[in-house]
Amino acid sequence: NAGVMQNPRHLVRRRGQEARLRCSPMKGHSHVYWYRQLPEEGLKFMVYLQKENIIDESGMPKERFSAEFPKEGPSILRIQQVVRGDSAAYFCASSPPSVGAAYGYTFGSGTRLTVV
Amino acid sequence: GQQVMQIPQYQHVQEGEDFTTYCNSSTTLSNIQWYKQRPGGHPVFLIQLVKSGEVKKQKRLTFQFGEAKKNSSLHITATQTTDVGTYFCAGSRNTNAGKSTFGDGTTLTVKP
Numbered sequence: 109n110a111g112v113m114q115n116p117r118h119l120v121r122r123r124g125q126e127a128r129l130r131c132s133p134m135k136g137h138s139h140v141y142w143y144r145q146l147p148e149e150g151l152k153f154m155v156y157l158q159k160e161n162i163i164d165e166s167g168m169p170k171e172r173f174s175a176e177f178p179k180e181g182p183s184i185l186r187i188q189q190v191v192r193g194d195s196a197a198y199f200c201a202s203s204p205p206s207v208g209a210a211y212g213y214t215f216g217s218g219t220r221l222t223v224v
Numbered sequence: 225g226q227q228v229m230q231i232p233q234y235q236h237v238q239e240g241e242d243f244t245t246y247c248n249s250s251t252t253l254s255n256i257q258w259y260k261q262r263p264g265g266h267p268v269f270l271i272q273l274v275k276s277g278e279v280k281k282q283k284r285l286t287f288q289f290g291e292a293k294k295n296s297s298l299h300i301t302a303t304q305t306t307d308v309g310t311y312f313c314a315g316s317r318n319t320n321a322g323k324s325t326f327g328d329g330t331t332l333t334v335k336p
Contacts, residue, residue: 141323143326149328150230150312150326150327150328150329151267151312151314151326152326153323153324153325153326156322156323163322164322164323166225167323199266199267201267211272212257212259212269212270212271212272213257213259213267213269213314213324214269215259215266215267215268215269216266217265217266218266
């Protein structure tokens with residue numbers, strides 16, 4: 109049973125380019141979360157999605173960032189016109205659907221984005 | 225918004241010594257989770273606490289959830305070099321699936 113798959117593992121982009129990060133949740137998991145981690149810092153919530161729905165995007169910057177989780181295919185985190193400050197590790201996590209109980213997240217290996 | 229604070233930020237111990245990290249939330253939580261992240265790795269889920277005053281053990285690790293469900297601790301007895309990494313707590317106000325707010329973590333180094 110494959111875990112949460114993220115690709116690419118490493119991504120280098122020049123300032124002004126677009127970065128596209130992909131995440132396939134664990135089989136049976138319908139909830140996807142994106143977190144950003146700066147070096148030596150904690151995980152900052154960005155967005156929470158279910159299939160075809162954005163449930164909570166309160167942590168997402170208003171400009172340049174967008175996320176989707178289509179009916180078919182992986183969840184995509186898209187960063188347009190990247191700047192140096194976007195350099196970070198971006199982790200995707202998934203959890204099963206639940207009613208009355210929350211479950212721990214299963215994290216992917218992350219995408220390390222470097223903007224040069 | 226909800227804030228989760230962890231102390232200490234760093235802890236250096238000699239192998240065999242004990243280690244404790246503390247987590248405090250600005251709001252009452254529905255549940256709290258603990259994760260471990262090795263250097264260069266990704267967070268790995270350790271445990272979830274749900275009940276007020278709950279205590280759970282995993283071998284040398286002991287997890288506690290405060291009576292008011294606003295604080296938690298992770299205690300490691302007799303640390304080993306394999307315990308190195310950053311330990312994060314994550315709190316949620318949701319009973320069902322939903323976002324969790326992570327603390328900034330405690331980074332543990334163990335000197336052999």
